[in-house]
Amino acid sequence: MKPLSAFRPAYVVGIGLHPYQRTSDTPYPLLGLAAVRAALQDAGVEWRAVESVYHGTALLGMASTRVMLRHLGGTGISMQQVENASASGSTAFRLATLEVATGVCDVALALGVDKPGPRLVGGSQTGIRSIESGRIVPFTHFALLAQRYLERHGGSPEDFARVAVKNHGNGAKNPFAQRQQARTLEDVMNDPPISGAFTRLQCCPVGEGAAAVIVASEDGIARLGVDRHRAVRVLSSVQQTEVVYAESSNFDAELTRQTTARALAEAGVSPSALDVIELHDAFTVEEIFYLEAMGIAKPGDAPRMLRAGAFDIGGDVAVSPSGGLLAMGHPIGPTGVGQIAEIARQLRGEAGPRQQPNARLGLAHMVGIGAVCVVHVLGEP
């Protein structure tokens, strides 16, 4: 296995989003086209310059890519639909980056577009029946882990709720977020209970939206006249899957620990050097788990650091300045691409009221059921 650094540099040169929102009558091509056109405009390149597309989507169904992108003008380029559960967009970005880094092409598009819809999940089709009879959905999976965290480290449900307070505050400053309303600790704690310690505002909304990122090589940047001062370098890209861990371990955190450690090592970056992190906070407690697994906080210490403001915009490291999955939303396919867009915006210094001061290094993390984990580290222009 070779690290990304074994190949030529790849850069994020354009970003574009369609706001994440509640499911509407808007046909999905309009979501995707808005994001792609915004990314092309941001990069200052024309559609005909794009040589390859990876489209992360988990819910749209078969053959949904070209019938959307044909409205940009048919150029005959390679288009590949990518499904990797919640990490679909992250994997689409990884594949676009690898294709550029290895020299197969100079300009690639990573896209995420989704709308909620009924889809079968592989785990329910294996022929091996589960004893929980479909009664444990993701919020209860994480509620069980949250209860164990309280048993091991002490603390209270408010420690988890404060993640929602921070991320909703960030989302309130993000015009692309599905939830744009700041919430108090009382708002979060008094919200309707969902499972275990979680109230509704501690669970991410799954709606619709789109995110697009254009990846280019130095040759592509030179040929197209792209502004180098807004080109964010991809320093590492790592994707791993779950193994058999010790019985009853927190496999999402273990997988995150291993994947992040590799991504940071390949980028030559220490955890404490990160300025911005976008992570898979589908449920509040995940931010606590993953910050500890990444080495940002010592085991059991993330709630204290959160209370002290370490993860706020302006703190030691801004965690989910976009609002994260909790407030920006989790439309599945777009989510991982949207994280890259937010980090690129931060590292360019163009995040406006959400700007982490002097942001130089960022990390994007997604997990997906199955279970997969994808981590990217990005560096300032």
Add this chain to the structure above:
Amino acid sequence: MSDATKLAHPELYGADARLLGVRCTDCGRVAFPRQHYGCEACGSVRSEDVELEPRGTLLSYATVHLHASKSIAPPFVIGEIGLAGGPTLRLTLVESDDGELRIGAPMRGVLHPAPGGESALELRFTRESAR
């Protein structure tokens, strides 16, 4: 077996509430539910069926207040049980609220009427001390 004792999932547990598991004869890993596709730890296809005592320790719990499926009405309580025989499993508890539950408490499996009006029994766990 009469209708009154029909099991909701006879491929998962027996009428004595013992769990139907599998043991890899190469690496020794004991797994539940039973499958013969290959060992998740080492990939071996050599295995033997085993039955696991329905006894263990409560590792975690969560009361579920919202459930999209009509198969069971919330609230209900899910427990995570570390079986004495190795595997961890998560399933519905007999307890209808979490007031008496303590992590680390001994738990046992019992057959319990399945929701939905069918006269089937499903495996749940409950506190060892509960009667």
